[in-house]
Amino acid sequence: MSDSNLVLRPDLRAGLAVLAAMVVAGAGIVAAILAGDAPTVFAPIVGAVFTAMVVLLIATLLRARIVLTPHEIVVRGPFSRQHRPRSHVAEVVRATIIAPRGASGESLFLLDARRDLLLRVSGGGYKREDIDRLLDVLGAPCSGPARPIGAKEFAEAHPGLLxxxxxxxxxxxxxxxxxxxxxxxxxxxxxxxxxx
CATH class of the missing domain: 1.20.5 (Single alpha-helices involved in coiled-coils or other helix-helix interfaces)
Structure with missing residues (x-):
């Protein structure tokens, strides 16, 4: 972090744990296909899918970051870059959205003065204390449900954000x-x- 910029990078330890699990799962499934009665044509397909997911995760760990400068907020993904003027952020809605099968992910919805969505920041790959620091430095009013919430309930309370x-x-x-x-x-x- 420099004097004027806050730079957040994904949680490397958690990312490497997910990466190891993906490699083991992919190798296990391919081995099961080759050893079992399933058509062997599925082995390279499954291998390609898991390889693509591993490459995407590695690219995310290496390239993704959130940068807050005095003038803008920049969210960089593995293959994308979004930026918005910091002065346009009037409010932040912070929520952990529950997905099917119990998975959930924290998101920050940066809204302008008309409560229109400027930018959505996925906080799932970052340490919670880093997201807290981002919100503290950003300085915009922050609200949102205190507990994880289902997508339907969140969409009813905050239409147009999902x-x-x-x-x-x-x-x-x-x-x-x-x-x-x-x-x-x-x-x-x-x-x-x-x-x-």
């Missing part, structure tokens, strides 16, 4: 699962047609 996928997680999950299943079925049919 994406459609978060407001309707089961519809999104069903559509995504159907698309992946259709793609896998097409790959299996293509591989069967090639081997004949």
């Amino acid at each position: 994406s459609a996928a978060e407001r309707h997680p089961y519809r999104f999950a069903f559509t995504f699962t159907f698309a992946v299943a259709a793609a896998l079925a097409a790959l299996v049919l293509i591989s069967l047609a090639i081997t004949r």
